[in-house]
Amino acid sequence: MKTILKQGIMLLGAVAMTTYASAQDNTATPEPFAKGAYRTWSFGVIGGVMTPSVFIGGKNDFSNSELGAGYGGYLKKQLTHNFGIQGDFFRGTLKADNSTGTAPVGSPYKSFETEIKWGGTLSAVYNIANFNILSRQSYVTPYISAGAGLMGYRPTTTDLANAESTLNGGENIHELVVPVGVGLKFMVARGVNIDLGYKMNFVDTDNLDGYRRGESADKFSYGYAGLEFALGNKAKPQLAFANPAAILEKNYIAKYDALKAELDANKNDPAMADKVNKLSSDADGDGVSDFYDKCPNTPAGVAVDGAGCPLPVSKTIVQKPVTYIISEEDKKVVADAIKNLEFDLAKATIRSTSFATLDKVADLISSKNLSLKLAGHTDSQGSDAYNMKLSKERAESVKAYLVSKGVNASRIEATGYGESQPIDTNATAKGRQNNRRVEFTLFN
Template sequence: MRNLKTFSFLLAAGLLSVGAHAQNKSTVEGTTPLGDVTQYRTWSIGVNGGILNQTNLFHFARRGNTDMKTNAGYSLYIKNQLTPSFGIKAQYLGGKVAGNNPELGTGFETKVPYSVALSGEFTLANTSWRLYNSIIKPYASLGLGVMNSETTLIAGSAKTTNDKITKMYVPADIGLKFAISKGVNFDLGYQLNFVNKNFDGVVNGTFTPDVFTYIHAGVEFALGSPSKPYLGNSNPVATLIEDNNLRYDALKAERDALKASNGALTSRLDNLENDLKDDDGDGVPNKYDKCPNTPSGTKVDGSGCPLPEIKHETKIIEKIVTEEDKRVVDEAIKNLEFETGKSTIRTKSYESLDRVAAILIEKNFSLKLAGHTDNTGSMELNLRLSKERAESVKAYLVSKGANASRIEATGYGPTQPIATNATADGRQANRRVEFTLY
């Protein structure tokens, strides 16, 4: 009896240690709360080995056979898990049970070639909202089966072997299972078997069964796709918690991504604001200011450099626009092209515009730029586009050194056509920027 207790204690400690080190999420991965049974494997097989004897926790039906003989037992089963907490299994059990009555000098030895039972197995850990782990599974089962046995009676040195008999028996099992992966369990159990005929060679009373114990340990393997967890290891609460954690992680990742995106936009905005800074207040951003830190109120050109001082002399300066000047302006008008629907000047127009800028700088002329469009599109769009194109030409001339204060840019949209808008050629003629030099 002492050896039996020691064996049981060491076996339980070993399996508890394995279960503690094997805790993971593999028994719930890939499943959803209230998910269909197709998310799981439902069939399993188990193989167990252990010890058989006539003792039990309550010491009944021992017939005075207090000298217990411990023998090896073995079993295997196939189970269909119907729900996370309940399954039906068919179990085979074999081995030998023996015991002695030291006071009478008698004993028995019963061989069990086979026994087959159908049991219902209830898994406690898969139904309790408090036991929501998905690793350690207390269970209990109760069944009904048929057993074949052959008993040998011992009286001193004499032995008498009875005929083999087949009888009904009831197996009742309690134990722990330790889920170590999606489809593998360690199994540690204590099974009482109630037999309705003379299992130990002694004829029983009407309501007095024979009892023997099977203490066992083994492994249960789920059948089916390895990618799916086993339904018998699926605790609904653990599945719910895991699903909640995944949703939380997804929301957290989305939040972090939005924060990172917001940080990038903030950095970009800071860079743009820095590009537009004008420390000396002359109207030219630092990035393009070739003469920074000009005194407040100083008139500057397009590059931010001070304009030449005008001497206050009573002197009439006559500005004469020559035919050559007019030719340069007409050529610039003729060669001026923009990107379609935009105010961006095409590079082929730069050369003629450079010559206009040179005249403005050399002769200090003033220039009026008038942007026009055809009547295609809304009035609001055309007014804005004509204004932007005139401003774009002004900006280019200022970038080449022309005096911004002497250039006026105005947009008239489609209000001043010079040709009919009913034809493509007419509309092309109406899309223009006019230069007036004075």
């Protein structure tokens, strides 16, 4: 089996190399995003080998994995230059035994063979080469794929006494399968590709090999080679092999060559020569050729539009800032707020009796765009650190209340001075009460 597989891969590689040159197509290509300009449907037939082990996750419940045959086909819809949806169908055989290596401890089986009666999956396929849109390569495309599906299979085990048995009474077992694959496609002719790939298939159960040994799920791999055929109009290229950047470049070069050829053919025509001279000359040096310049002889240094005409000069209007003069009535609003401001004992919590006059201060600041400085003070009772902290918290509490009423926070400065700036003696109760205060200072 291994020899046949190697010979098949070598044959496909030789076909790819010898037909590469015949796949070159120098004819004009459609625009890269033109609707209906490409062939987007294709189907493929593949065949290869299956084995109950994968590169990621190792073997199942037998020590020696063997090669079994696998075959199938697929139908693919290419949605963009590098992304497509593919439906796969496959069948095959999985085999393994415990003749070499270290068999699982306590295994009651000598070998197994599982017939995959049918399998169907739906996968997303990404063409890796087209992720780099500047690549000029359009005839070899690596890809990755991942998807999910369902398969039906029948495992047969042989125990240590050479007795065979089947799970599920010989009926097919149906389980979820998740395929993850990589591959490489070669365009060998217009609409014909060689498809080489490898898939790791993860089954949502532990009975694929007929031996339920633990909770770990079984898996198998499928290495394949095949041919893909594009469906549709043979004159259209395949979207999967189209390179947007290379197509744009090719089409623009073709248009440039056609225009150059037309100019060369008419270079002796006086009318054409006059147009060429106007296109290449700029007498007033404004950056617009004389052929398109609707305002010739523009003075040097003047900014112009696409037609060569001077751009209008905008006038900058400077608005003088308006300064609001704080009135006596405004000062009275602030004085009332100071007079009525009360806090809970030894706390920064404002009492509800203060809200009405504070609301008027908030409205004044917002309506007349004023700023406010809040300075918190305490008496001398308590430590310096405690008094400094309490005075700062009370000033911040007033600021937070005004901000909650719609005042811009950047318009209010809150500072605490503790007991450092008394306005009365701290020797009497009335003096200490006067010293416990939050001062309001309005300014523009």
